[in-house]
Amino acid sequence: MSTSSSLLPPWKLWVQGSSPKTLKRHQIMHSQKAPLALLEGSTFDRKGEMAALLFSRLWKVSNSTLFQMMLVTVLLATVLGDCGPPPKLPFASPINPLYDTEFKTGTTLKYTCHPGYGKINSSRLICDTKGSWNYSIFCAKKRCRNPELINGIVEVKKDLLLGSTIEFSCSEGFFLIGSTTSRCQIQGKGVDWSDPLPECVIAKCEPPPDIRNGKHSGGDREFYTYASSVTYTCNPYFSLIGNASISCMVENKTIGVWSPNPPICEKIVCRRPQIPKAIFVSGFGPLYTYKDSIVVNCEEGYSLRGSSLIYCEANNEWYPSVPSCVSMDACTDLPDISYASWERNDYNLSDHEIFEIGTELKYLCKPGYRPVLDEPLTVTCQENLTWTSSNECERVCCPTPDLENIRIINERRYFTGRCVYAYGDNISYMCDEGYYPVSVDGESSCHTDGTWKPKMPACEPALCLKPEIVNGRLSVDKDQYVEPENVTIECDSGYGVIGPKSITCSETRTWYPEVPRCEWEAPEGCEQVLTGRKLMQCLPSPEDVKVALEVYKLSLEIKQLEKERDKLMNTHQKFSEKEEMKDLFFPSNQHTESSFINSTLP
Structure with missing residues (x-):
């Protein structure tokens, strides 16, 4: 085998015609499990060709032998088929426990439906050649029985399958006994409703009430059902007032009541x-x-x-x-005069009265109003059977305030045409800096007498009253101060200022910071004199002062004795510490021996 061929991946060598038996040991090791399967006489299909093409490209990228081995193993296993763990199904689970995490192509797993579900198809999962679990939905939710409610309505929210909810209500005149809802849930090997189905019971009324001087047509029945009715009649010489018939109705969907209320029988003449x-x-x-x-x-x-x-x-x-x-020869309808009332002391005027020709009627303007003209407030019945024209009434005017240093925030006005502000008008206002409103919260209203209450809107300079300084004096002494005037406090001899020495009159008419005070300052060593002075100011008689001073003297003597005691204790403590240090450096036996030697020397 050539050197160039030895650098090719194993499947490339196999594609080029090399026999597996001629491959070297390390070349076969590179291929691991998946390439070895290809080398054992299997033929390439399209899937294998694509895998070979993919691996050849990855092979060129990596020079790591270990990486090539892992890549071939993982990718070929994915491409050529093995399945991982099966999916978790919400409606079924495997019949047998599963311990493996990898499954060969063609593996079949049998499943059983969960409680509340029914089998509708083959309950098998198959590992296909693509490495996926192949299945179709084979379990479906079971259906609860059809609910029935006589004289009522069953409202199905979605369906009647496992997990669904239904609601119950009764028809008019009936009320529900039982739960208003129910849920389809697992019961035993099947499914059923969580609560017993309710029932609708017809409303019942007690016998209708009896009435005085009359009776009803109901007889002596113990109870009456919904929509039953009775009719009342009165005894002779009595009149029936109200509705003659009443019916049995339902109140709050639970109680039977008679409606409307029964009539009454009375003598009406x-x-x-x-x-x-x-x-x-x-x-x-x-x-x-x-x-x-x-x-x-x-x-x-x-x-x-x-x-x-x-x-x-x-x-x-x-x-x-x-x-x-x-x-027909008289005045009848009274004239309509706004904001006025008729002046009749002997009897009240009425639209039904008859007024002869020449009758004169007087009237008055209501509080807060005045006549428009300076004329008598009367009307007279004329020969043409009409009333003479009347003098109208208008709102009373209030004086117009001086708006200097005033900022109006809000106002409600009734425009009369004769004055700027009239009865019923309100003003809310603020003042410029350094001024304050004379009325509370800066609000004033025009009253019936034509005056502003509590006061006419106005702003005055912010004034502060003279601060009272006991045992002291002010740098500027007067009864009132304006904002932002400043004063300095000076205390009498022997007294010191407690607080700020300088204060300022603010726009809220208060001093800022708070007013200080002058208190007695006792020189060093004179504290007892200050205490004695305070005692003399508090006690009512000289005898009490004398007793108090004796007690105070005794308390001073006790304090002096306590100081001497503390001094002696400190001295004793220092001496004890010195003796302890001496014993630490000179133990008792050495000290005795040295003393003996010294005593024997001439």
């Missing part, structure tokens, strides 16, 4: 109305009961004011109101 100059067309009895009616008309020369047909109502009154017959 309306007396014959007295209508001067009236003619009764129908209804001539002296007494009338509930819902009796009367039709009236007027004599010649008079016109009817009101309804010609009236009924006797449950309150023993006629409805609509009893009409009247008015002379």
